[in-house]
Ligand SMILES: [Zn+2]
């Protein structure tokens with residue numbers, strides 16, 4: 001079966017077919033349908049991207065690189081889902097834009113359309129969006145003209161094939177279009193309104209440009225019209241959406257006028273590529289095709305066997321009709337997963353990590369439908385890299401890591417996949433027998449919680465079998481589980497106030513300075529903030545926040561903790577417990593006030609020198625550690641989290657197995673060597689792209705300004721070069737000593753190292769030496785000999801224990817031989833300790849397997865019965881009558897009686913029983 005028809009063949013076939021139509025109908029009315037797409041120009045995806053960016057560069061736009069898929073500082077969004085997302089602050093007017101005209105090709109990720117992926121041929125989870133933006137610069141007229149000019153004169157799309165829509169109330173946009181395109185190609189639609197991305201944000205009316213894919217004889221057939229003749233064949237492909245961002249939607253849902261009017265446009269690269277490359281769907285473009293053909297290589301010849309192996313039901317007709325859909329889904333999801341991993345997302349059970357996990361598991365499940373037996377997902381990475389390495393270098397940089405993540409996630413899921421499918425089949429069987437169509441939520445939750453099937457997978461399996469899942473019940477189960485494991489998180493870092501402050505940070509060079517109070521904030525119990533003009537410690541118990549016009553205090557950032565210290569004048573003393581940077585950029589000093597202060601007061605600001613210096617030492621050491629890890633473990637060892645404090649550092653990084661003692665020692669030695677070598681720490685400011693080109697390490701999760709601060713430490717075979725705003729020592733020798741304290745796993749693929757430097761080692765050293773001193777004096781030995789001494793003690797105590805057991809065994813054996821109180825199957829004697837129960841039990845068992853034992857534990861004053869359940873129904877009834885709890889003990893039952901009266905009664909009955 002040949003799936004991919006050669007494109008030129010297709011074009012020629014169409015032409016012949018067209019000639020046939022002319023001959024048949026005898027008229028030429030649709031000639032454009034067959035020769036419109038610039039057949040002879042080759043538009044590869046790189047040319048399409050570059051053409052767009054160059055076009056807008058020539059129109060005075062600043063071309064910026066794509067931002068990470070992980071939005072910076074925006075808790076309302078999981079992923080960047082549109083080209084404008086990284087500029088939300090600029091659009092809302094909160095931040096003064098560095099450029100008023102910008103163009104990007106932005107990586108985007110959406111889960112909203114995941115159910116359509118593969119089925120519609122135009123939806124994707126990961127996709128790229130071409131966009132030009134104006135922040136208070138040009139507006140409707142220019143944006144429409146640019147779009148038209150680029151599409152028709154540069155990409156050379158036939159203008160006769162283009163249609164547009166405008167918002168139903170937007171006369172202005174329609175007037176502009178009327179001068180470009182005939183009136184009957186303009187439609188006014190209610191839903192031409194975009195945004196906001198998330199709950200609040202900029203939004204406004206839009207105009208959309210459509211490409212007409214084929215001719216339709218119905219004169220009503222226009223964008224936004226449900227045409228019966230065309231059915232769902234997508235006559236119009238929406239290619240470009242231009243949003244006239246003129247409103248801001250607030251928390252109440254109100255539309256407020258933005259102070260400046262903006263332009264936000266988005267053109268799906270995949271769709272444009274499909275049109276320019278003349279393909280019938282996006283999976284056949286060069287953005288996907290190599291991935292599809294790679295996946296195909298893994299499909300087994302004997303597909304039925306694969307289905308059997310995973311307990312799936314095979315039907316040839318169903319397989320043939322769905323095969324391409326499965327293939328598209330697997331390709332889309334694995335491509336998306338590689339991009340997420342490259343931007344630092346790691347599979348987990350919450351947030352972004354869970355989305356990635358779902359995506360990978362869906363890909364694996366569909367690969368089974370497709371007929372793939374073996375682990376394969378990691379083998380697809382290289383074909384993704386091959387397509388995108390020149391555009392998104394991070395995909396290549398992290399390709400080894402992507403392979404490991406995909407493979408380990410696939411392995412973990414494969415262990416459960418056939419179990420899960422069998423479990424699902426058994427549910428299905430049960431439902432069919434009872435004529436029920438809905439899977440109960442508890443069972444779906446079991447699949448999720450125990451077998452690792454995300455709800456979406458269970459729903460997918462249900463859909464394939466015309467069943468539904470009780471989702472409400474599933475979520476109830478989930479919530480119950482969550483409540484059980486919830487931890488109290490008390491984060492007060494997200495402050496919001498409606499006033500702008502400007503604090504100049506001078507802390508890189510100075511730690512003492514004079515400033516002026518420009519903001520005083522009370523923290524209310526509900527964590528909201530209140531601005532006040534003056535404050536006295538007499539009426540205030542809690543911490544307050546001070547803002548000054550200038551400060552040497554470093555606010556927490558990039559893992560480095562905020563500075564501590566004091567702010568004071570003659571009237572007050574303020575103990576700074578923490579320094580934080582507000583989202584808008586100004587600096588909060590948080591702490592406790594003693595005295596009286598008011599706005600405008602001149603104050604002294606004094607950072608705690610000791611803590612600041614030790615923090616800088618730990619920060620520089622963190623950079624050395626990061627480079628050492630990459631040198632010794634490989635470049636996949638990437639920062640996943642960092643904490644820099646004055647008394648320790650903590651560094652989380654991506655790596656797949658525990659570090660060996662030798663690796664740890666090598667890392668420690670390498671860092672200490674760089675300390676001993678007295679290397680200068682060079683701090684420079686330079687344009688972001690220059691720093692990145694020079695190989696500076698940036699965190700993909702951070703959004704950097706155009707001009708960045710870099711920290712560089714160089715030796716002949718070693719370089720540490722990072723974008724970093726933290727405080728550092730001037731020379732590595734200041735670090736003094738670096739010591740790793742621990743290394744452990746944080747989650748799949750992420751490890752954590754804790755280390756200390758310099759004087760902060762002293763308290764730890766002291767603690768250990770006190771313990772050692774205690775041990776040596778207690779054992780009366782030298783430090784050198786203490787290990788031997790303790791090993792010997794342990795050995796001796798083991799032997800003593802064994803001897804004791806042997807003696808006990810002999811003792812009990814004697815007892816057993818002498819004790820035969822009621823009959824030969826009933827033993828009764830005193831235990832020295834309750835722990836001896838099993839020991840005696842075993843001894844008796846060898847003598848007579850059908851025994852019944854009664855033990856008395858002297859030191860606890862309790863009675864224990866042991867008996868074989870199978871042979872003692874009457875005894876069971878007896879115990880039941882007294883409401884005595886039966887405890888399982890392997891194949892035996894145990895009953896404990898603390899009440900001697902009950903014991904006497906039971907014994908009397910047993911004696912009676914034996915007598916009869
Ligand atoms: Zn139609």
Ligand SMILES: [Zn+2]
Pocket residue numbers: 558619623722723724725726
């Ligand atoms: Zn740093």
